[in-house]
Amino acid sequence: MPANFVHLRLHTAYSLAESTLRIKNLARLVAEDKQPAAAITDTNNMFGALEFSQSMANLGVQPIMGAQLNISDNQGVGEVVLLAQNETGYVNLSHLLSDALLNSEANTDPQCSFEALAARAEGLILLSGGVMDGFVGLPASDGRQALAKARLESLHSIMQGRVYIELQRHGLGAEQVAEPILVELADKLDLPLVATNDCRFDTPKMAGPHDALVCVGTGRKVSEDNRLKYSPNHYFKSAKQMTDLFIDIPEAITNSVIIAKRCSYMSPERAPILPPFTSKTGNTEDVELARQAETGLAMRLERHVYNDNMDAATKIEIAKPYQDRLAFELGVINQMGFPGYFLIVADFIQWAKNANIPVGPGRGSGAGSVVAWSLSITDLDPLRWGLLFERFLNPERVSMPDFDIDFCQDRRDEVITYVQEKYGKDRVAQIITFGSLQARAALRDVGRVLEMPYGQVDRIAKLIPNNPANPTTIAQALESEADLRAERNQDEQVADLIDMSLSLEGLYRHASTHAAGLVIGDRPLADLVPLYRDPRSDMPVTQFNMKWVEKAGLVKFDFLGLKTLTVLQRAVEFIAQRGIDIDLEAIPLDDAKTFEMLSAGDTGGVFQLESAGMRDVLRGLKPDRFEDIIAVVALYRPGPMENIPDYVARKHDPSQITYMHPDLEPVLKETYGIMIYQEQVQQAAQVLAGYTLGAADILRRAMGKKIKAEMDDQRATFVNGAVDNQISEKLASDIFDTIAAFAGYGFNKSHAAAYALVSYQTAYLKANYPVEFLAASMALDAGNTEKLAVFRQECQQKGITIKPPCVNYSFASFRVEPVSDTTNDTADNPLAIRYALGAIKNVGAEAMARLTEKRDSGTKFKNMMDFLERLPRDASNRRQMENLVRAGALDCLHENRHELLKNIDYLLAHAETMRRDKESNQNNLFGEDTDSMASSLRLTPCEDWVAMDRLKEEFDALGLYLSAHPLDGYGNQLEKLRIITASELNRQIEAGRPPQRVNLAGSITGKQVRVSQRGNKFAFVQFTDQTGVFETTFFSDVLSESSDLLNDDKPLLVSANLKVEDNGPRLLAARVQLLDDAVAAWHGGVGLWIRDDKPLEQIKSVLRDDGPGKAEVKLHFTVDGHDVRVALAGRFKLSGELRQNLRRIPGILEVREL
Structure with a gap:
């Protein structure tokens, strides 16, 4: 039997930093209590409306769409609850919230005027608000009874029988003051009462964690008195608890059910909605798409496929597979109803190209489409590179196409502005995204509001393993980390910290804007989804995140900003100053200079290929064809990386290439018998087991998900198909297992090829025009x-x-x-x-x-x-x-x-x-x-300034040493001292070969001294050498020994231990000395090559500057055609600065280390 009460005031976790009620848990609580309906009423938003609708409906609960919204009149601002009765009410509520969020002043709470509410009151039920901030409840509780009455009369006049006076009993004194006044007003004005409970957490035990969350959101401490605080009674009460609580006013309980019956609309899931594409030709979308694609394909073939030596018959023969593929793709696109999508994307890309805005060659599976290539959405020939359309649009599994488009980072906003102007600013928006409390952040935030010592909280937070790709939860860390369990067991305060953080972990903390996503509607977007304003953006943002906005029917377009495209354009512009015009689409993909540079690992600034580990791979691989670059882009990731040595070995020794079955050779020949790409899974299923490429894409997805029931079905289909092709059942099953093991981490070849093209373009410019390329890179x-x-x-x-x-x-x-x-x-x-x-x-x-x-x-x-x-x-x-x-x-x-x-x-x-x-x-x-x-x-x-002071001032202004570096004068002395450079150290760390003890040389660029919990000083010291920067931690003993040196401007030699931890490598200083002292102790020296004796006096003067030392100086000159060497008397202290000063003496031809 359904309960006789309905909650009409539920704040979910989408009331950011105000509630801990997660929608799934809330739906379970409502269903378990047999409440027939429930209303979502988050503060000034409908972020969770569609998720709430589906979660409730899935458990047989009627969802009611609503929100708590601030209303303003000439007496101030107060909150009410608005509930949608029907579609009209839902649209009106969406507009009211959107307008409040988009038009409110910065740093003020969103609000809508009483007049705006009156204009959009149809289809809405209004609850009058509680005593904390309510439009009616607050003045009723603080002595402004006349204002409460006047507001109710005004609301009654516009809502026409759809106003309810709220009564709440959370145990607050203000509620006890307000209630008799509100009951009297209800009687005088003939308005119904309704009981609500302002639910913010699920059980009374969650009152403490919820209070901590509120403090996190407001920047206060739990111990503070004068702050926002909710009573322990703001938990989700059962229907019986609410009935008992209002046993003296039963109609207030009954009215909650009556209101629920008056509301019959839930946030809908819709089929994809796109604006109609209108063309100058007046064609329908499918006809216009075919016209543009066929015209574009002809141009592509002329420019990129045919050559001058081909006769007409040869061109017809070559064009045939392209035209067949185009016809097939157009049929699928039209059948699925997506011609408008392709036309919209092609239109804004063509506009960008006409405006000289760099556009990427493609990204993701869209590069496998001949239609996309023909429309210039992508720049890779799918047939030449073996890219599959079915990986993008599968005729056997309907899903939206999804082009990810890269634009020049500096001018991406211009393209978005064009789209806004073409379709209407009220029909284009970005997509919201939510930042959640991860394990470490939750511990730190809770520790701060509980006023625990920072050092203690930081130490505990660092016991959570750091894995950004797959963040470790607190619960997982408690299972795997004995030290964390020990901290929890030994200290009651730490146990409270961890338990409270466990309760809050995963809750949304803030809203922001998705980096790339954009939606375009066929009507004002607020008719479909409510909108939000990100303070950091001028554009509206949907209140539903990517998952739910697509379910609401809006189609996502990804406008990505890629800095590399700007570098390429800038470099091409610099090259044009030489009178050389570079067309990046037409550069040769077999340039020897480019592959020679890649084989040397000289890939600084080269897109996707510049990491230290990637450089090592390239040196071993020695790529000599574009396909090798596609392969390394796909392979250089966790999982597939283990295949790199095998790929390199097979490339250089073809005798090592093997295939599990001869029919796999055409599929795997390009990658030397190794399965690298997801498309190879599809092709293998096609040739071995007779799958269509569409069915093979479903197989690939099933293998990736590893759902047993699906896998069993697919295994049977695969083995049966292979047996029909004369393959033994055992071999077929073995091949299935091999493919399945790979499918989980296979890479999309279309995506890899598109990225590889950008990689190659940057490498080509660097190899052939290094000055222009590096200037462009520095500019960006x-x-x-x-x-x-x-x-x-x-x-x-x-x-x-x-x-x-x-x-x-x-x-x-x-x-x-x-x-x-x-x-x-x-x-x-x-x-x-x-x-x-x-x-x-x-x-x-x-x-x-x-x-x-x-x-x-x-x-x-x-x-x-x-x-x-x-x-x-x-x-x-x-x-x-x-x-x-x-x-x-x-x-x-x-x-x-x-x-x-x-x-x-x-x-x-x-x-x-x-x-x-x-x-x-x-x-x-x-x-x-x-x-x-x-x-x-x-x-x-x-x-x-003297030279070293001049360099230091230059460094302070530029952040780097430009005209020279303090280490420049030391030459090969650094090598003799076995000093490793910052860049080489990073390379070894990235390649997984970190040394345990290192010697580094550098000049200090920054220093921060701290005091530990035990009162010991420690310091973080930043250094620079000629290749980069490094930071070293100095603990108290080494810090006290080297404090004078760390206050000196002279270059230092730092001996340090390297610790590679979860949150990155750390250098721990073990010993420090002046670099000059280390060099002098080496007993090296310099040779000075001179033409005559003119510089001798200046040489002696410079050598006297640093005083006696342990290094010798030899003069080298020529007398009557014979080389003469003379060692100067004495030993000298040869600092780096002195070496530089020697090089500046006129008449010295060369200064060389001995």
Whole structure:
């Protein structure tokens, strides 16, 4: 027998940080209590409406769609509950919530006006609100009885018999004050009463964890008094508990059921909805798709398949399989009802290409479609590369097509704007996504609100294994980690922390926007799904996440931003400055230079191929065909990686290639007999067991899911089909097992091929046009000093000059220019990279763009006075000027950087005076030009920095050493000391071969000193060498021994132990010494090659600077055609700086380590 009460106020976990009620648990509670219906009323949202509908309906419970919403009038704001009676009410509720969220002021709670409610009141039932913040309940509880009455009268006038006065009994004093007033008002105004319980958690035991969650959401501590706090009675009460609670007002209970009977609409699941595609031809969608595809295919064949030597008959023969495949695909697309989808995608991609916005060649299984290739949605020939349409659209299993489209990261928003303008801004939205409390985050958040010591909570959190790909839950960690169990068993407070965190783990904590997903509707989207506003985005966002928005009928389009496309375009533009036009679609896929570079592992900056482990694979593989790149993209992942050695061995020794059955050779020949791609599973089932490719795709999916019943059915079908093809039952079963084992981690070949094409394009440009490619790469990573340092090192290795930043020659971004400053012609001159002004720290790229516009609108800056006069206001604050000086960007106007820095306030004041005079038309009153005015600058003179100080200041401004590195002078001494570079260390770690003890050399770039729980000091110290950065932890004993050295600017030698932990590798310092001392202890020396005796005095002077040491110096020169070597008397201390100073002495031809 159904219960006689219905909950009409249920806050699910989608009331973010307000409720711990998970929808599945809630549905179970309602069903178990035999309540006939239940209403979802989350705060200002319907995030969970469709999930709630399906979960309740699946258990035989009537779902009621509703929400708690803030209403405003001229007296303030208060919450009510709105419940949808029918489809009209649901649409009205969706619009009210959408408008409230999209139009509310920033940093205020979403709200809708009373007038907006009146306009969309049809189909809605209203509950008047509780005492905490209720539109009626709050004024009834705080002495504003007249306002409560006036509001009820106003609501009654617009809702026309659909207003209920809420009564709640959570044990709050305000409820006891308000109740008699509300009962009296109900009697006076002839309005019905209804009992509700504001449910926020499932059982009384969850009151504590719920309170902690509220504190997490509001940023408060549990111990604080003056904060939002719910009573323990906000749990899910049974119908009997509610009946007993309101035994004196039975009609309030009965009315809950009456309201439920008045509501008969649930959030629907719909078939896919797309806007109609209208073409200039007026064709229907299927006819228009065929027209565009056939035209496009003809163009593709002419451009990419035919060659000049082919006669008409040959072309017809070659075209036949393409045309047959096109006809087959069009038939499937039309049968499934998706021609409009293809036309919509093709339209915005073509618009992007016409606007010169880089578009990727494809991603995912869509690259297997000839229709997509013909429409220029993708750029890979599916027949040439053996890509299957059935992996994308399966005629035997209806599912939506899903193109993932990569656009230039910088211009992706332009494409989205085009789509908004074409289909209507109210019909286009991004998709919401929710961030949940993972195990470690839950422990840290709960520990913070419980005010437990940070160090203790951090230590416990780190006992949870860190696996981002498959996060470990607290429950799993308690099973696997003995230390975590011990902490829980030994400390009651820790046990509370863990138990509370277990209760909250997995709850949604915040909402944000999906990185790529976009939906396009055929009507205003709020008619279909409610909308939300992400504060970080101007676009509306659906309130349903990806899973539920698709069930609601909206079709997802993925607009991804891929930085590599921007790098490619920028590089092509740089190359065009030489008069060379590169068409990336037409580059040869067999370029020897490209494969030579890949075989050497020289893949820094190459898409998908630049990791240390991948470089090792490429060196062993020595790829010489595009198919090898497709294969390594597919193989270099956990699971398939174990096949890499076999793949490499078979490539170099074909005698090792074997096939389980001869019929598999055409399927696996390309990959040397190894199954790598999901498509090979389909093809194997086709050739061995007679599957269609569509049926084989269903087989592949079943193998991936490993559901026993499905697998048993598929095994029988496979074996029977193989036996019909004269294959023994045992061999067929063995092959099935082999394929099934692989299918779980096989890779989509279409996706791998599309990625491999981008990889090849980047590699081709790097191999053939390294200056332009590296300049483009640096431009896209201008804000990442770590990457810039790596590129700087690569340029140094390749002999590419990076010119320093300069206000007269640099631009806001990185550029390519001739090595010589005497020409601007890049056609036939050696090229260099000019460092970007915008890459200098804290100057602002936009401000630097305006500065260079000022320069380029006239002439180059002639002197400091000219620079100050033309300096834009937004490029003239103190920090900007200081860093321009430190970086050397003003060297062309004044070489003494230290002097400029000392006079910075004077210079900025001068610039401001000149700007004011110019604005008041008083500038150059007597016709003085800046040449004559320059002498009026009165700079306080001072000595310039010595070389090491100059480098340090440069580093502070750029975040890397550009003109030189403090380690440059040490040459092969670093090798003799068995010093490993930061990049080599990272390579060994990534390749799974981390050394236990290492020697590293570097200059300090940062240091943070901390104090442990026991009062011991420890420090994190950041270093840089010529290849990158590394951080070392110094515990108290090593820190105290080396504190003086860590305050020195000189390069250090750090001996450290390497610990590879769950959250990454850590270097623990064991010993530190000055690098100069380590080099001197080696007893090495240098040889100086000189032409004559002119530099001798300067050599002696420089050697005296560092004093005596243990290294020898030998002079090498030629007398009468004979080589002469002379050792200078004494031993010397040869620091890196001294070596650099020796190299600068005129007359020294070479400085070489002995």
